[in-house]
Amino acid sequence: MLIYEKSQAGRRSISQAPITSTTNTKVSDIPEGLLRKKKAALAEVSEMQVVRHYTNLSRRNFSIDTQFYPLGSCTMKYNPRGAHKSAMLPGFLGRHPLAPESQSQGFLACMYDLQEILKEVTGMKGVSLTPMAGAQGEFAGVAMIRAYHDAREDFERTEILIPSAAHGTNPATAVMCGYKVREIPVDKNGDVDLAALKEAVGPETAGLMMTNPSTCGVFERSIKEIASTVHEAGGLLYYDGANLNAILGKVCPGDMGFDVMHMNLHKTFATPHGGGGPGAGPVGVGERLLPYMPTPIVGKESVDGKDVYRWLDEKDIPQTIGRLSTYMGNAGVLLRAYYYARLLGREGMHRVAEYSTLNANYMMKRCENAGFELAYPGRRATHEFIITLSSQAKNLGVNAMDFAKRLLDYGYHAPTTYFPLLVPECWLIEPTETESPDELDGFVEAMIQIQKESEENAEMVKGAPYNQTVRRLDDVKAARELDLKWSPAQES
Template sequence: MAEPLIYELSVPGREGAKPPQLDVPPAELPVDLLREELPLPEASEVDVVRHFTRLSHLNYSLDEGMYPLGSCTMKYNPKVNEVAARMPGFTGLHPLQSEETVQGALYLMYHLQEAIQKIGGFAGVTLQPAAGAHGELTGVLIMQKYHLDRGETQRDTILVPDSAHGTNPASTNMCGLRTVQVPSDERGNVDLDALQSLVGEHVVGLMLTNPNTLGLFDENLEEIIALVHGCGGLVYGDGANMSALLGVMRPGEAGIDVMHFNLHKTFSTPHGGGGPGSGPVGVVERLVDFLPGPVVAQDAELSDDEAPYFTFVTPPKSIGPVKSFWGHFGVLARAHTYIRMLGDEGMKRVAEHAVLNANYLLSRIKDVYPLPYDRICMHEFVVAGHFAEAPGVRALDIAKRLIDYGLHPPTNYFPLIVHEALMMEPTETESQQSIDAYADILLKIAEEARTHPEVLHDAPHHTPVRRLDEVRAARQPVLRYRREA
């Protein structure tokens, strides 16, 4: 059943949640400044609860089942994280309270900074960026300012592999820099010869996703880093795929100079139907002074043994703040909780099982789904959603058919360098049984593609709405509710 819009449930004169009575003498209202009408819906509280509850039933969610969107790391969101973030001494904190009144929050932020430094092998961390792409922007600004500070004003180019997330070149453009694309080689690595011909004194840095978006660890990592450092450039690590490396490798140790982390991927905080995320950025020693401000520091002079004292400090050459206040504290509290419960051994286990699960799923389907790069994968892999024996069936059809079986499709049509890509990331929190069930359905759909392709073309069949007309949505945009005239 379709759910009406909240406006369509509105009844003139109906009241919702009730504010308190005015307990002070009223002031005179500025008559000439008052708005004429306020066309918000009028619904009762019970109407509102039922409306949004019914809407919730139209969503597929991670709490319902496996959600193997490649590059998105839809791992289980622990419930304790939600309890943690809702502690009254956290939710009730005003961001501009004096430091002495927020020591508990600063303690948490300081220790999260420290933990991310240790996990990534970095010398400094900012928790301010609001999401992964925001962390990228932060990282590129840091690289840019580092070179400017050294007087190397000629550096205007960021190298981006062709397998990169679209946010990499977009972040580059936001900083007024040029993007030059680096091709991949036949094993899915950055093409070293091409890179060799592209490096030079015009290069700000290279943005490297490793494992890359094919789910492959770049076999030439050390050569790549040496080439970029050799021309005076910096190496940016896109940390979207950090789940594969937790406790297994520290990017900062391997020569990555700056990297963002996605707390909403790697560190289990929920995606919220599109946010909020959190994109802390870690940097090596030579970039620490450029971090956006402020960061949390432990003040040795004000600390005594029993109670260390924390303060906000703005790094001396800071690129400036990238958002209001200090970061998505509510998300930070969740990630802190997760890291505290895992420790060193837990981190390593996450990476190992994320990689084990991806390789296991791949082993179950690779004889049927064409695999463009036949290697051991990391936490995710890419196959082609296209069969020689069923030329009319596309990746999109397979994705939509999965929905009929009550499963969430993988990422499709990304990365762009694989034709009809299906990108799958089971994550470590899925059991063998749930991966087997997913693999069984994928194999069944491949069979259907040969025998009954029309079933795939028409999928999904049982959802509240079926394939939606996206062309119409874009050509004749209806972006808000309009009252009947």
């Protein structure tokens, strides 16, 4: 039931009305023609109705706090409550983005510290925290690559190379930065086809965007040769941090030869996904791109022996690609990431890669032992791995989506399905380091059960889910007969 359907004209959360000041000037100074004539159709409900309505809606969600959520490439790890609590401290919430620096030293200190930590663990030379999500981090990175070539008056470089297994954001970003996209094939082991790459690079190559480990869940073993191939052609290397969790503390993107990267703090640094955002996608750069970093950035000076923090803007970084958000990005998310980074500290970073890799390899082995087909047998799993259900689809008529929907009935969120596109009927599974082996075992047991069900009663599996709040939804109807908002007329 929608909140509007609970509405009663005249009912209000009266305690939320502001106490106005004593005069009654009201709005008589605003010309009639600029005033709203009919009030907006919004719900009129009591405070308790609101709390109950949204509390009940929340219970119609899977979440990390309630379920194992092994979505590949999304890194659904535990989101520390302490991080949330500390970012919600009144002093942080109340600070206006344009508050004077003299009354912002606490916040700026956190941001400066976070920049330094991220720089160090990625092997980069500079970090800007401002991009508001991974896609904006990508945008910042590719825009910097363009600024670099433009500054050298190297205007011939019009192409960005992207492995065919890449996430769709990469090509979409390259186009937003004014580039053409050329796809590089991926071989049967999940590696970039080096011969094809060598064929593709040239004077028109602006750069290459890639993840490592790749979206195929395996480590790109030829990374150094890929880097030198692109660099020799005059291009730069972009590291998409989607899979940074797999190598955090073990390998620095800077040491693999990447010139620029983004980090998804909502993945690797444990900030909550919030039902689809907000995230944060800071960018890190090597020496060559330092002059182009997006603003603002936090700088530190020593004044009378005391650390003083201040914003760096275009006066300090004249060649910057500029600001990408109205203020400075998703500050509250950055505070949560800072909290997480400080709790892990020097000795904790590498454990992220180690235990996420341990969990993935353990789960992969258990799946293999249970008879599930691996997409890349013989390779190590990184923090994630792929199984393909194409034989189930072919022989039993139960496809990857059916399996996924049935899994919901067992109380597990489905892994990423049908991505990467080049593996048919696939599941991309990422357990993360914060899950215990018991949870992983439970998941594999559920898979074994569903396999059994598929063999015995395929129709039943194809009708899943059964114990969610709704059955499978008609998304064809949703797209053909668009119903994107409630309106008073339609209900009467």
